[in-house]
Amino acid sequence: MNFRIDRRDLLKASGALAVTLATPSILRAQGATVKVGVLEPLTGNLAYNGTQSAAGAKFAADKINAAGGIKSMNGAQIELVVVDAQSRPEVAASSVDTLAQAGVVAFTGATASALGLASSQAAAKYDLAQVFSIGTAENIVQRGLPNVFRFTPGVNKCTSVALENLKLLNEGAGNVVKTAAIVHEDGPFGSNMAKIMAAELPKQGIEVVETISHPTPHRDFSNIALRVKASKADILIPSNYINEYTLMARSLRQQRVELKAIYSILGGAASNIKFVRENQEVAQYVMDCNHWYDPNKEDSKALAAAASAAGLDLTYDVMVSYATVQVIADSLERSGSDDRKKMLEALAASTFDQSIMPYGPTKFVNGDNVNSRPVNTQIRGEKIELVFPKEFASAEPVFPIPAK
Template sequence: MTKRLTQTVSRRTLLAGGAALAAGPLGAPGLAGAQPAAVKVGLIHPVTGFVAYNGQQSRLGGTMAIEDVNKAGGIKSMGGAKLEALLGDSQSKVEVGVSEVEKMNEQGVAAYIGCFQSPVGIAASQAAAKYGTPFLVDVGASDLLMSRGLKNVFRLKPGFGVCVDDGIASLGALNKAANGVAKTAVIVHESGEFGTGTAKLLAGKLPSIGIAAKELIAHDNPTRNFDNIALRIRSLAPDIVMMSNYGNEYMLLARTLYQQKVNVAGFFSILGGGFNYKFVKEMPDVSQYMMDVNHWYNPKSPQAQALKKRVEAAGALFTFEVYLTYTNVMLLADALEHAGAADKEKLIAALAASTFKAELMPYGPTKFVNGQNEGGRPATMQSLKGEIEVIAPEQFASAKAVFPKPKL
């Protein structure tokens, strides 16, 4: 049975009508104008566990998009077929994510979207491949997701390889403009595939911009105390601290470094899981001047601004999980329109050939190569006075960077 969506009252208001997705009239034999069968979409996210907030935000974006597709008339090339959400909770566990795939397969799912965490997404998409079912990666950053040669896996956003390349270029430009003030860095990362892979890439590429990685420091998930790591960083005295971890650990580490007055030229993260509106609004002093290279919406997109207002009006935050999962549902709906059917082979072919325009994102043209969208790019942001400003690329910039940051 499909799991129920658990949200706050304001989110229920936002998703009014979404609960009726699975209960919509499917028509009855012999009735004129019977509604075509719904297309079942599996949304698998960690809505409980240590990254539950992130998973709930992804689910919010996905269910909003499904509601919007249905309100706009459903999949027109399929006679107005509606999308139906099958909601799965991975609980941040690989085996549970796989179990959700199996369960939804029995329910006749046409495609999956998920799973926020790379390890869960790797296993879940592999399980989906057994049935030839399309799997759209909404947030997972590991490039292992896309390097296995699976024909059913698609990722619209950039992976950590592209994010690291763009982040290194951005940091190099900032440092050059500041007369090369930064010469050393310490990289703090979560010990899973996402953080470890990103940290290794960073350590190998930093010398190309004249910065040496003094040390890579791994931590477990979850971690409740960063005092010893902060003391270690202070003893190493780097010019830059770089972080690649999930939300709770990102924010706790940032607060610990602030409290222990660790003075550096800059805090510069790549795919910092906690660099979002929740962080900068709750801890404006801690977040001030911190920078991150990450998924972000196009601030010049009217569609993105309209969705942001809807989300915020309902009391939620417009975090990257919301608009990334929302956009993936829209990508799937576009592919269904072109395929004209929920047939898995036709749908995979439509996704592979897709030229979907990601209106919400600061991307170039969509072009999938081995399932990876070549047009997906990250943005570089900085927290300034309790707001998140885009500082690069220039065509999307809303503010100029402050680097090096003033000392505490």
């Protein structure tokens, strides 16, 4: 059975203590421990993503602890310190003090670029590493902060790969897509994506006929849907968070907007099984370029089984948070210490190649993992299929949307 785990049941579902939001939640382990922070929005408009991410971190810690913990530290068990960023940048920043006082060696988070920008700046004064699970805005890695390690791809790489794959799809279909409308959240990642697309789409012979930004949260997409309809765009390229994406998709259907394709870049719902489950007709053939694991790896299969047993949606939030804890654990193994400066050095030198993601060996250059890569997914029936790159594909892409 699938259901949403709320913040109180977040970790209870897999047999751990429930999260207490008044103070950091420390997931107790037996014997010697090493503390790793998890800073995620467990409340507010990003709560779904945040609770998913926190659960992913716990699955990883459980797996590592069951395998003997950090062996170079005499089998020290990873003890997660979970703190709620409340979907607010100022809270994300102040929460770093809580993590530092709790004695974490590093932390992962924080679902949204705005939150991560605030938390990583605050963490710099403690020499406290933040390994970003999700943080696509490029200014995250452009500030010269030595404590920033973005494991997953940023908006530039995601947009570049999305454009390459869109070109292949459109050429394969006889260049049926000639005009595009862009709808994006007005934060750092959505605005940067829209800017790149506006410059690059015309080079593929696709004219951008409408660009619409919106805040997060945003509750009414009726006017946006009408503007997309009036533009007569062949393709819609959206980039926003799950709640807004869902409302947008429903509004498009209500306004009977006819499109040849919906091609998302970092679409908050487009690679989310919750969206598929609750919006079957709206979701069909939606494509996305986003974070996703390699489903063929044994750790990936084990994670999928653990999420299913916990009644948890297997989303990219779960996947990338799991992977960032893997990276932190590997750095602990190599440093053999819970010293924060040694952790910074170990992460900077990371060549970890055993994560669940479809990446090459980790290589942080100015805090950015240059060997990260996004994939393309497409919603087909009740499933999310991988369609690019071909070595991971579970289905061939369907483009454009079939005529009814």
